[in-house]
Amino acid sequence: MNAFQAIIIAIVEGLTEFLPISSTGHMIIVSSLLGIGKDDFTKLFEIVIQLGAILAVVVLYWRKFFVFDKNRMQFYFKLIIAVIPALIMGYLFSDKIDMLLESPLTVGITLLVGGIILLFVDKWFNKPEVLKEEDINVFQALRIGLYQCLAMIPGTSRSAASIVGGMQQKLSRDVAAEFSFFLAVPTMAAATGYKLLKGRELLMAHPENLKLLLIGNVVAFVVALLAIRFFIGTVKRFGFKMWGYYRIVVGIIIIAAILLGYQLEV
Template identity: 85%
Template sequence: MNVFQAIIIAIVEGLTEFLPVSSTGHMIIVSSLLGISKDEFTKLFEVVIQLGAILAVVVFYWKKFLVFDKNRFNFYLKLAVAVIPALILGFLFSKKIDAMLESPLTVGISLLVGGIILLFVDNWFKEPTILTEEKIDIFTALRIGFYQCLALIPGTSRSAASIIGGMQQKLSRSVAAEFSFFLAVPTMAAATGYKLLKGKELLIAHPENLKLLLIGNIVAFVVALGAIKFFIGAVKKYGFKMWGYYRIVVGIIIIAAIFMGYTLEV
């Protein structure tokens, strides 16, 4: 991976991490198109640059994360509880998840199925009763956390799974989207830390990789800031149907390419 490729992948990560379209699926596609070899550093890079996206959420919602008042303890407690299911299942099934990451067909099918679901969620959940984050209780947060576990299947989208879970729990579209962003912080921080711990030898043996990680995180941070602002506005105005159509098109292209004999290096 060179600097140009690192920047492109980081742009894709920043654009798609918080949209319900699967950042993993898009990075697989773009990496293949760029001819990036799927070595251990590339796999580490695609996870660790999530740190930039995490920081974008913290900066965008800095009052939620950094201004301490009587509500902060409950806010952090809800995030801690909601992330537990993904941490446990991610640890228990890490090898199976890695195996699925090597299946572009899994990504294509997940994108397609998830897209079809997004076409209907706005009609399924029309009468939300939770209109602010403060109204989310601990048990509701935990149930959303279980929905997030669906994203362990590559191509599902962590954002889509947790947003749909939130809407099923009576959150409004915008509150569900924002809680999904908040939940991304502990979830992706844990994934990033775990990946760095496992891959520290790659960085020690090849210090030049640190430069690529730094560039990738800076780019992902800047792009994610814009993506978060855009997505919240689009969700309030248009709902999720547009993302459903997009996922269906991308999923069909991937599946068709596979059956036509094209290969995605994953």
């Protein structure tokens, strides 16, 4: 991977991490098109630059992250509860997840199926009862965390899974979206730390890759700042149907390309 390829992948990460269209799925396909899909460092890079994207959440919502009154501490506790399922599942099935990361067909199918679901989400869950994040209870947080685990299948989208899970738990669209953003911070921080620990020998053997990681995180951070504001605005105004159509189109293109014999190497 060179600096140009690192910037392209980081832009994709920043744009897609908080949109319900699967950042991992898009990075897998883009990496394949760039011809670097089989590189071990590429797989590490795609996980670690998520740290830059989640820092954008901390910056945009710093007032909510750095308030330590009683209500806020309760909210942090709910985030911890919500992230536990992903930590357990990620640890137990790490190798199987890595295998799925090598399957463009999996990405295409899950994008298509997830897109169809998003077409109907606004109709299915149109009577929200939780209109403020402090009203989310512990059991709702845990169930949202279980939904988030679906995103371990590439192409599903962590954002989509956790937002749909939130809406199924009676959260309003914007509250579900914001809770998904907040939940991304401990989830992605844990995933990044674990991946860095596993890949430390690779980084020590090639110190120049640290520069690429720095570039990637900075680019992902800047792009994610813009993407989060855009997404919140579109969700409030239009719901999820537009993202459903996008996923369906991209999923069909990927599946058709594979069936027609185009090699998407990962």
